[in-house]
Amino acid sequence: MSEKDRIKRLLKEAEIYRTQGLLSDSKAKYLETLSLVGKDGLLSKNQQLVDGIKSKIRAVEKALRELSERPDKPELTQDMQKLIKKLFTFSHTKEAAAIEGAVALAKFGQYDQALNEFHLLLEQGILPVVTAKNIVRCYVAQRKPEAAAEQFAKWLTRDIFSFDELKQLRTFIKGAMQKEGIEVKLAEVTARPRKAARAKRTEEMFLEISAISIHLQGGTLKDQTFDFEVQFQSANTVTVHLPSSRKEVADFLAPGTRLDDIQCYSPITVFRSSGTVAGTATIKHGPKQGDYTLDITIDAD
Amino acid sequence: MAIFNAKDRIIECKLVYYGPGRGGKTTNLEYIFKAFNKNASAEMVSINTMGDRTLFFDFLPMGLGKIRGCEVKIQLYTVPGQARYRSTRKMVLKGVDGVVFVADSLDVRRKANLLSLKDLAENLKDEGKNVFQIPLVLQYNKRDLAEQGIPLLPVDIMNKDLNSKLKAPFFEASALKGNGVGATLKQALLLTLRQLQKELQWTK
Numbered sequence: 191m192s193e194k195d196r197i198k199r200l201l202k203e204a205e206i207y208r209t210q211g212l213l214s215d216s217k218a219k220y221l222e223t224l225s226l227v228g229k230d231g232l233l234s235k236n237q238q239l240v241d242g243i244k245s246k247i248r249a250v251e252k253a254l255r256e257l258s259e260r261p262d263k264p265e266l267t268q269d270m271q272k273l274i275k276k277l278f279t280f281s282h283t284k285e286a287a288a289i290e291g292a293v294a295l296a297k298f299g300q301y302d303q304a305l306n307e308f309h310l311l312l313e314q315g316i317l318p319v320v321t322a323k324n325i326v327r328c329y330v331a332q333r334k335p336e337a338a339a340e341q342f343a344k345w346l347t348r349d350i351f352s353f354d355e356l357k358q359l360r361t362f363i364k365g366a367m368q369k370e371g372i373e374v375k376l377a378e379v380t381a382r383p384r385k386a387a388r389a390k391r392t393e394e395m396f397l398e399i400s401a402i403s404i405h406l407q408g409g410t411l412k413d414q415t416f417d418f419e420v421q422f423q424s425a426n427t428v429t430v431h432l433p434s435s436r437k438e439v440a441d442f443l444a445p446g447t448r449l450d451d452i453q454c455y456s457p458i459t460v461f462r463s464s465g466t467v468a469g470t471a472t473i474k475h476g477p478k479q480g481d482y483t484l485d486i487t488i489d490a491d
Numbered sequence: 492m493a494i495f496n497a498k499d500r501i502i503e504c505k506l507v508y509y510g511p512g513r514g515g516k517t518t519n520l521e522y523i524f525k526a527f528n529k530n531a532s533a534e535m536v537s538i539n540t541m542g543d544r545t546l547f548f549d550f551l552p553m554g555l556g557k558i559r560g561c562e563v564k565i566q567l568y569t570v571p572g573q574a575r576y577r578s579t580r581k582m583v584l585k586g587v588d589g590v591v592f593v594a595d596s597l598d599v600r601r602k603a604n605l606l607s608l609k610d611l612a613e614n615l616k617d618e619g620k621n622v623f624q625i626p627l628v629l630q631y632n633k634r635d636l637a638e639q640g641i642p643l644l645p646v647d648i649m650n651k652d653l654n655s656k657l658k659a660p661f662f663e664a665s666a667l668k669g670n671g672v673g674a675t676l677k678q679a680l681l682l683t684l685r686q687l688q689k690e691l692q693w694t695k
Contacts (some may be wrong), residue, residue: 206641207599211513211544215599257611262575263546270538275564277550277566280586297582298547400492401619417619419492455619457585477692 193230197223201243208250213257214464242299265301274298280457285316286398293324295456301328312350319355320397320458323362330366335374338363343377353381397461399428403453411442416486427468427487434480443467443484454488464489492586494690502691503564504683509611510593511603512544512572515580515632518666519593520549520569523676526669530554532564545571548583558684565680571609579612589626589683591675592668593651596633598642601652608653622670626682627659630675635665 191199204219223242227233234240266274278294281287286293292307308325312318322345342363345351351359356379367374405415416439418430432440443449447467456459468485493504495685508516517537524535530553538547549569556563570580592611594604612622637643644652647661654661660678664671 201617202639203641206639207597210597212597212599214599257544273536273550274547278582278585294582297578394675403619417621442677446620460617461607 193226193233197226197233200226204246208246208253213250213254217247217254220247220250233241250399266298266300271295271300271303274300280400281398283398285311286457288417289317289320289324290457296328296331299331301332304328312488315350317397318350319358322351322359324458326359326363326366329491330370330372333370333372335367335372338367339374339376346377346379353379397456399423399454399456399459399488401455401457402428402430402488404449404453404486405441405453407450409442411439421483426489427485430486431478432482432484434482436482438445440470440482440484445469452486452488492585492689493691495687499562500560501562501564502684502687503566504588504681504687505566505568506589506591506679507584507587507591508549508567508569508591509580509584509607510572511595511607512574514572514593514595514600514603514607515664515666516569516572516593517543517545517549518552519591519630519632519664519672520567522649522666522672523553524551524566526673527553529609530556541683544573545569546576547571547579548598555680563684564613567676574606576610577610577614580610581617584611584614584618585662586617587615587620587625588687589628591628591630591679592653592659593630593632594649596643596649597636598644598652601644601648605652623657626679626686627657628675628679628682629657629659629661630664630666630671632664632666632671634663635668635670674695 194373200219200223202305204223207213207216207219220243223249224240227236227240227243269309274294274351275291279287279290280299281290288307288311292304292311295301295307296304305325305328308321308328312321312325325341329335329341342359345359346356360376360379363374363376401417401419401421403415403417406412418432420428422429432443445467448464449466450464452463454463465486465488468487470485471483473479473481473483493502493633495502508519521536524531530645532552532554536550537545538549548571549567551567553565553567555565568583570576570583590611592608594608608622615622615625631644631646631649634643646661650661660682662671662675662678664675666672
C-alpha cells in the first residue's frame with residue numbers, strides 16, 4: 191500500500207470514528223495521519239493537506255471539550271422525574287415505595303426534587319433514620335457540606351430522632367463527608383429531655399428485603415456463601431426457598447442456627463446484618479414439592 | 492424482577508441492553524421500535540442530552556401478546572455506556588430479568604468491551620445476581636463497517652474475549668441496518684421467559 195493510500199485509509203477511519211462518537215479514537219487517528227504526513231517528504235509540503243488534518247483535530251478536540259463540560263446529570267422535567275419514580279420503584283408497601291422513589295430520583299441526579307420528597311417523608315415520620323441518611327447523601331452529592339451540617343443542627347433541636355439515632359446520624363455524616371474528602375464541623379449530640387414522646391408506631395417498620403446472601407463462618411459448610419431471593423417478608427422475618435437438592439444446607443440451617451454474616455439487599459440500600467433461622471419446612475404439594483422454605487429473622491438494629 | 496399476576500395471567504419482565512458507550516444499544520431499541528411498532532405499548536422514551544448520547548436510559552415497553560395462555564409484556568431498557576455513569580447503570584439493572592450485551596466490533600473498542608462486561612458482572616453481583624446465571628445474549632454489533640475497510644475484531648476473538656466462560660448465545664449484527672437485531676431480541680426473550688417459567692411456573 192502506498193503512503194498516500196495509507197493516509198487516505200487513516201483519514202477515513204478517523205472520520206468514521208468521529209461520526210460514531212468515538213472522539214478520542216478519532217483524534218488518535220488524525221494525529222497518526224498527521225505524523226505520517228510529516229514523515230513524507232512530498233506530502234509534508236502539501237500545506238492544504240496538513241491544514242485540513244489540523245482543522246479536523248481542532249474540531250474533534252472542541253467536541254471532546256464540550257462533552258467534558260456537559261453536566262453529568264442535568265435536571266429533568268417533572269414528567270421524566272415521575273417516569274423515573276414509576277419505573278424504579280419495586281416496593282409493595284406505600285412507605286417503602288415512597289422512599290424508593292425518592293432514592294431513585296437521587297440516583298439519577300435529581301437531587302433538588304429528591305430532597306423535597308425526603309423532607310416530606312421525614313415530616314411524615316417515615317423511616318426517619320433511613321430518610322435522614324438519604325438527605326445527607328443528597329447534600330454530599332451536591333457538594334454542600336454546610337447544608338448537611340445546618341440540617342443536622344436543626345435535627346438536634348427537633349423531636350424526630352432519639353439520642354442514639356442522632357449519634358448514629360452524626361457518625362454517618364462525618365463518614366460520608368470524609369469519604370469525599372470534605373471537612374465539616376458538626377454540632378455535638380448532647381442528651382436532652384424529650385419535649386413529647388414520639389408517636390408509637392403500631393408495627394415495627396423494617397426495610398423491604400428482596401434478597402439475602404448468607405456467609406457461613408463455621409461448621410461443615412464453613413466459608414460457603416448462599417444466595418437467596420426473598421419469597422415473603424413479615425416485619426424482619428424473611429422466607430426463602432431452598433431446592434430439595436440442597437438437603438445438606440437445609441439440615442445445616444436448622445431452627446435456632448445463628449447467622450452472623452448476612453448481606454441484605456433492599457431496593458433502597460444494601461446492608462450487613464446477622465440473624466437466626468426461625469423455622470424450616472418441607473413443601474408437601476405443588477410443583478416445588480420436596481423443596482424447603484426457610485424463615486430467617488434478621489436482627490433489627 | 493418479573494411481575495406475574497396469576498389471577499389475570501399477565502407476566503411482565505425486564506430486559507436490559509448493556510455494553511460500552513457508543514456501541515449501539517440505543518440504535519438496537521430504535522430499530523426495534525421502528526420495526527415492531529405495532530407491539531410497542533407506548534412510545535420509546537430516550538433521556539439524552541443534545542447529541543445522541545444516552546445520559547440516563549432508553550425505555551421501550553412492548554406487548555408480545557398471549558404465550559401459553561399468558562399475556563406477556565416486556566420492558567426494554569438501555570443503559571448509558573460511558574464509564575462515569577456507573578451508578579445510573581446500577582439503577583437501571585434493578586429488577587432485571589435478562590440482558591443483551593451489545594459489544595462493539597471495532598478493533599479500537601476491544602478494551603472497552605471487556606471493561607463493560609466486567610462492569611456488568613460487578614453490578615449484577617451487587618444486586619445479588621450472577622452474570623453466569625442470568626439469561627444473557629451477546630451481540631457483536633457494527634459488523635457492516637468491515638465493508639468500509641474499518642478494522643474489526645474477528646468474531647472468534649470477540650468470543651474468546653467475552654464468551655469463553657459465559658458460553659452465551661451470540662449474534663453478529665448491524666443495528667443501524669437492522670441486521671441481527673430481531674434475532675438477538677428473540678433469543679434473549681426465549682431465554683428470559685424460559686428462566687421465568689422455572690422460577691414462576693407461569694405457563695399453564
